[in-house]
Amino acid sequence: MKILSQLWDKSTEMKEALDHRDTEAFGGLIAHVWELNKTLDPGTSNNDIEAILDRISPFIYGAKLLGAGGGGFLFIVTKGIREARKVKEILTTDGGSPNPRSRFFDFDVEAGGLKVNVL
Secondary structure (H helix, E strand, O other), rough: HHHHHHHHHHHHHHHHHHHHHOOOOOOHHHHHHHHHHHHOOOHOOOOHHHHHHHHHHHHEEEEEEOOOOOOOOOEEOOOHHHHHHHHHHHHOOOOOOOOOOOOOOOOOOOOOOOOOOOO
C-alpha cells in the first residue's frame, strides 16, 4: 500500500513538472516511478529491458514501460534533441533493439493543453 501511495503522489508531481515544462524533473520522476513499479512487481522488467536502459542511460532522464504488458511500449525522456538522436542511433544499430518490429514515436507536450482532432 505504501508503494501505491507513492505512485499516486508521483503522478501529481509529474503533472506539476509538465506544467512547468521541467523535462529534467519529469524524467527523474518517470525513473522513480519505474523503480517503484519494479519494487511492486519484480516481473515488470527483464534482463533485455534493463540492458537497453543501461545502454541509453547517459542520454536520458528517465524511462519506463507503459501499458499492461501486452507488447511493450518503452517511454523515454531524453536530455535533449541530440540525446534523442543518439538513443535512436543506439537502438537501431548493432542489434540495439531485441525486437526487429520496434518503432519510434516522437512527441512533444502541447503548451496549450490537450487538443483533439477528429478525422
